[in-house]
Amino acid sequence: MSAPRAVRIPRAAAPSSVPSATVRAEPVGAPQGERRANRAGTQRGVRLTAVYLLVLAAIYLSFLFYARSAPGGVGPGVTAGLLTFSGIAVLLGVAGAVLTLSPVPRAVVVRPDGFAIIGRWGRRTEWSPLADVTILRVRRYPAGLLSNETVDSVEVLGPDRRRRSYLVETGLLPEPPAGPPRE
Secondary structure, three states: OOOOOOOOOOOOOOOOOOOOOOOOOOOOOOOOOEEEEOHHHHHHHHHHHHHHHHHHHHHHHHHHHHHHHOOOOOOHHHHHHHHHHHHHHHHHHHHHHHHHHOOOOOEEEEEOOEEEEEOOOOOEEEEOOHHHOEEEEEEEEOOOOOOOOOEEEEEEEEOOEEEEEEEEEOOOOOOOOOOOOOO
């Protein structure tokens, strides 16, 4: 019988001096850049979705109580109708939540030559070169009940891309370089 072998247990690496919340390594082959989380935009989108779902639930419950308290409100035909009505309410809730959260990106990766927007559902949209990108602020939402910081509703246009709308924290997107106005 042979002698037992020594087992090596690796230790955790020392913590980095760079905070992981602001800079994250991108996959191999992807352009490197500073990753900025869209905290205020996400907060506004989630709270707006919650308000929508609460109002939808209040409307649903009021119709449900009205249907149950009406004369002839209990029976097999009414129960099937309420089941259909409940399915429609759930479908409206899911569709409304998806539509409300879709224009709210998770993060923006800023590079010297452009930027990339990481969408809510994981889609990455590249916008470069920065000189060819137009960023239009459609509306600025002040800090308040739906968000602790100001949030901008912006439209981003590129020469070979269609117009996209995003709900982002103020100052999250890079400023395009000044140049002659484009037509």
